[in-house]
Amino acid sequence: MRVTVLVTVLVLVLGLGGVLLWQHSYDLNEQSVTINHGGHLLHGVLATPTTGTRHGLVVHLHGDGPVDATHEGGYRPIWEANAKAGYATLSWHKPGVANAPGNWLDQSMTDRAEEAVAAIAWARARPDIDGDRIGLWGASQAGWVLPKVVARTPVRFVLAVSPAINWLQQGRFHLLAGNPTEAQLTRSDTTRRLLATQASFDDYTRAMGGETHGMTPDRWRFITKNHTADATPDLPALRGVPVLLTLAGHDRNVDTADTERGYRTALAEGGALQVKHYPDAAHSLVKDTIERSDLKLTLTALFAPRALFATGFLDDQQQFLRDLG
Structure with a gap:
């Protein structure tokens, strides 16, 4: 009896292991790359289709936070969709993430745009990349970066995923969406007044009665540098460029x-x-019902990572690229 139980457990473990390997096996080739950007090194990943020798390229621009090149593997289903359309994907660790040099919290949106321009120039010099078919994919905070890149270098297309327009308005919307308390609203109002005067982190701490509420000196410096970001004056740079704007219902x-x-x-x-509107999607374009449950999110990421995303999202991005040729 004990042997039978052990064998059953072993079979289940091996079976689950096989499912994990299969679900996380993507139809693309990945290689680590290093890009020189004005003496600074960008450490990234170039993911290419398994067939063909010269490909178009999707350059990934991250949203907020300490994001590595693959977004902890979460980007790979998107990269696979790109590869099926005949496009490679280039993504890199934010500075200071995954042992990359630098600190992403030192960057302005202009700094990030110049970083992307350097990456595009690097890609155009490669024989396996078609320099006339290079475009951008950018999520959330990258909405302030995408048009700045297009103003600096020609691109074939833009995939804009849940981008914001105005930093302060976006921050207020996010706060109100969470049904804030009066204390939270007061802190928000105080923060906005401090930002308007370029106050220091010490000023912020004093104004908050000695409580930082999770704020750090680096994060305060980052916000101070970027809180005036507004895509409105930059968006006309996208005129004449095919743009797919992806918006979530939740x-x-x-x-x-x-x-x-x-x-x-x-x-x-x-x-x-x-x-394109995705009624079942959260901000990240993951299905809202999945994102709201830690258990569902973990299990889906492990056993069906492609199913994380909103219905039609991967197919629509793939078709957009196919239509470009």
């Missing part, structure tokens, strides 16, 4: 109506804008 981070209005207004003349 976005609690970004006011999607404001974003759509901003893109449509800026690109009304000479624009090639497509807008």
